[in-house]
Amino acid sequence: MDALADVLDGVRARSADFCRAVLEPPWALRIIDGAALALATVLRGQAWVVPDDGEPVLIRAGEVAVIRGPQPYTVGDDPSTPPMLQVLAGNALRTMDGVDVSTAEALDLIGQAGPDQAEPEGATVVASGTYQVGGDIGARLLSALPGIVHVPRDPDVAPVLALLGAELDRDDPGQQVVLDRLLDLALIATLRAWFARPEAQAPGWYRALSDPVVGPTLRLIHDDPAHPWTLAELAERAGASRAAFARRFSSLVGVPPMTYVTGWRLTMAADLLRQTDATVETIARRVGYANAFALSVAFKRVRGTTPRHHRLGSGGPGHLTLAGSPV
Missing domain, CATH: 1.10.10.60 (Homeodomain-like)
Incomplete structure (x- = not known):
């Protein structure tokens, strides 16, 4: 074991909340799930991550963002697009007026394609998952990260993201365990890539x-x-x-x-x-x-x-x- 391995061993995905969203402009979602960490990758198109107290970050296809919570933030097609829906823990959805809605109702409200419909040509496809991080060992990792970790296309991260995207398109037995492990691998690969970048200001122990x-x-x-x-x-x-x-x-x-x-x-x-x-x-x-x-x-x-x-x-x-x- 080493310092990074020990820290990551305390931050594992267990029954993580996954989501694969197909979104046509204009769109924006207000994320208020309270997760300590969220990992999002754009499979097609691009998306902006807009924190309440920082600069918006553009995530292009093949790139990854790790967002440190639990503060709310917005994800949308443009930083100026107002949120249309709130996303809560467990991928529960609510209107901006506070009314709980089903996935089908939410898609209808924002005019998006349903799961059985073809993906529109200009749509953005986002895959995401969350961690509920607890304990002092997990906090050790959180304290080493900025509010948003943005990793551009990276050859060590890309294969894991491809597997994650493919698994989200399936509905086979044992999928939750597979997704949990893939999210673990995606986080590890992303953090390795991030800490290797000069702007990361990696902690001394790393x-x-x-x-x-x-x-x-x-x-x-x-x-x-x-x-x-x-x-x-x-x-x-x-x-x-x-x-x-x-x-x-x-x-x-x-x-x-x-x-x-x-x-x-x-x-x-x-x-x-x-x-x-x-x-x-x-x-x-x-x-x-x-x-x-x-x-x-x-x-x-x-x-x-x-x-x-x-x-x-x-x-x-x-x-x-x-x-x-x-x-």
């Missing part, structure tokens, strides 16, 4: 993965977070002196090595506390602490609350900082 000294040590930490890591051992594994290794790690990742180890352990512990019924003692040993008391001391020092209060939900939203630095 950039450091390609470093010949720091990258392998990050993989060691993620492979075995419960190991009693020390600065001396990490430096030895990296083949560098402690001082040189610490400087290089801090420069690339943004925090000192042992601060990173602590941050990752507590991020894992935070999710285990909320998502499992394992005892604090069990979780402590799983993430690298000798006992529940040691985990509680670290948790309180870094996060300002106890594991018990975090599990009960009284510790506030998970935060990804250690000593004022991003984890």
Whole structure:
């Protein structure tokens, strides 16, 4: 495992809401589904993603947009086209006046072709899916992304998008599981392509993965977070002196090595506390602490609350900082 793999493992599509829409200009949809992440690709034509507090982004055929929620936004044929329908969680539809409508009624309202009709020549075809992202590990990814990730045509992304588009045209047994996995692959391929772009400003933990000294040590930490890591051992594994290794790690990742180890352990512990019924003692040993008391001391020092209060939900939203630095 590495830092990206661990983060993506905490952000999986499970019974994701998929949609394949055929839309003729003028059209615009107000997206208010509250999803933490949405992935949209244009199979034909083009579409604009219009955030409430940012610049519109044009998505052409073969391109991908990953939109970070849960704030509402609009997708349309032109930034100036007023929304005609609201899209809620589960692909439920509502008029702009707040009246729930069926898919057939919605198509009739906006004058679009139905599923059994031929696609009009000038129509835009959009395929999209959403993630409901929870936990501190998922939040780690969200904090690394801008409001809209726009990836132009990319040779590593295109094959996955082709499979996704083809599957959306079918209605075979097990389709939901196939779509979930394809959405996972599409997100992974898109984020890889995005982080490789110079304008992405990828987080330090991602950039450091390609470093010949720091990258392998990050993989060691993620492979075995419960190991009693020390600065001396990490430096030895990296083949560098402690001082040189610490400087290089801090420069690339943004925090000192042992601060990173602590941050990752507590991020894992935070999710285990909320998502499992394992005892604090069990979780402590799983993430690298000798006992529940040691985990509680670290948790309180870094996060300002106890594991018990975090599990009960009284510790506030998970935060990804250690000593004022991003984890």
